[in-house]
Amino acid sequence: MPLAAASAARVQLHAARLRSGVRSRASVRVAAVLADAPAPKSAPEVKAPAIDAKGFLEPEMQGVAQAIYDAGAEYGCFQLVNHGVSLDLIARMQAAQRDFFALPLDTKAQVKRSMSNPNGWFDDEYTKRTLDLKECFDFFNEKSVAAADPTVHRVIAARNQWPAGQPLFRDVMETYFGEMSRVSFKLLEAFCSALDIPLDSMHGLFDETHTSFMRLNFYPPQRPGERRMALNHHTDAGFFTLLIQDPEVHGLQFHKHGQWNDVTPELDAITVNVGDQCQVISNDVFKAPVHRVLPPQSGRARHSAPFFFNPKPDAMVQPHPAFVTPDRPPVYNAIPWAKFRNQRYAGDFADEGEEVQIYHYKR
Numbered sequence: 001m002p003l004a005a006a007s008a009a010r011v012q013l014h015a016a017r018l019r020s021g022v023r024s025r026a027s028v029r030v031a032a033v034l035a036d037a038p039a040p041k042s043a044p045e046v047k048a049p050a051i052d053a054k055g056f057l058e059p060e061m062q063g064v065a066q067a068i069y070d071a072g073a074e075y076g077c078f079q080l081v082n083h084g085v086s087l088d089l090i091a092r093m094q095a096a097q098r099d100f101f102a103l104p105l106d107t108k109a110q111v112k113r114s115m116s117n118p119n120g121w122f123d124d125e126y127t128k129r130t131l132d133l134k135e136c137f138d139f140f141n142e143k144s145v146a147a148a149d150p151t152v153h154r155v156i157a158a159r160n161q162w163p164a165g166q167p168l169f170r171d172v173m174e175t176y177f178g179e180m181s182r183v184s185f186k187l188l189e190a191f192c193s194a195l196d197i198p199l200d201s202m203h204g205l206f207d208e209t210h211t212s213f214m215r216l217n218f219y220p221p222q223r224p225g226e227r228r229m230a231l232n233h234h235t236d237a238g239f240f241t242l243l244i245q246d247p248e249v250h251g252l253q254f255h256k257h258g259q260w261n262d263v264t265p266e267l268d269a270i271t272v273n274v275g276d277q278c279q280v281i282s283n284d285v286f287k288a289p290v291h292r293v294l295p296p297q298s299g300r301a302r303h304s305a306p307f308f309f310n311p312k313p314d315a316m317v318q319p320h321p322a323f324v325t326p327d328r329p330p331v332y333n334a335i336p337w338a339k340f341r342n343q344r345y346a347g348d349f350a351d352e353g354e355e356v357q358i359y360h361y362k363r
């Protein structure tokens, strides 16, 4: 199909999707009251579609864009292969991650995060008002610091904390972070291409000062009698999440069709899921999936590495005009991203009541 015709067809599909009416918002509401039931021995599997990014090269990019749009709207999730990130780099990142968590506790504690700095190591995170059973290490895009006003953007104006004497760890993590940023901007391009909107219509939200951060997760094996979740149910706060899962020890589950479903990693794939801000921009056409992680039951620890692709510090996130029609007015008021992120972060430390959610911004 010639490019102009393909783009017209995509726009028609998008218009049909908008006309098909406001989709159920039940999943987010349900999530707010979901109890994290004890881990079942087995759960059905959700088949997040595998999408071959074909290296994000034209002319195939048009088809890739459509596949990403469809998967984002139907599942809120897909498994991206042929993404162009070196498999050797991913393996080195995973090895460095394992070595880091194997360090003595007091070495890790030297870079412990605090209320004022979200970067570094921690083992005391609350998700949805419940303590998770995990250790993490977070670092972020320091280019956003210069664009942040520390009085308003408290959490995103802090610095990364790297463990002393581990130059290779920092080196591989920064290289990997650069690759995740590159792929995220490609995904953003694909998102715009599927809607036939110019990429620069997103520039008020994303540029090189994006506040993305990377999280290394370590989930210890479940101990007898332990009933806590490794990571309690939640949606991711940002735009897209690019996740590398442990290929051997599984545990990620998505809530779909009224039940929990396993999301088994595809070989060499990046699991991508829609975040809250993408749901807002798409005026609820894309849905941020509710997910959680079960504690490893095989006696082995699990590792995972999500990269959260987030807007720039001063972004005001609201439904994009491409998703708004007279029949489908904006579902959300504008969300000041930095304030939302600050509030979400405050809830990581303790059960301080309900965490801020996008439905608090519903019109």
Ligand SMILES: O=C(O)CCC(=O)C(=O)O
Pocket: 215, 217, 231, 236, 243, 245, 251, 252, 291, 292, 293, 303, 304, 305, 306
């Ligand atoms: O460990 C995983 O597979 C998912 C992690 C996750 O959802 C998160 O850190 O937000």
Ligand SMILES: [Fe+2]
Pocket: 234, 235, 236, 291
């Ligand atoms: Fe998550």
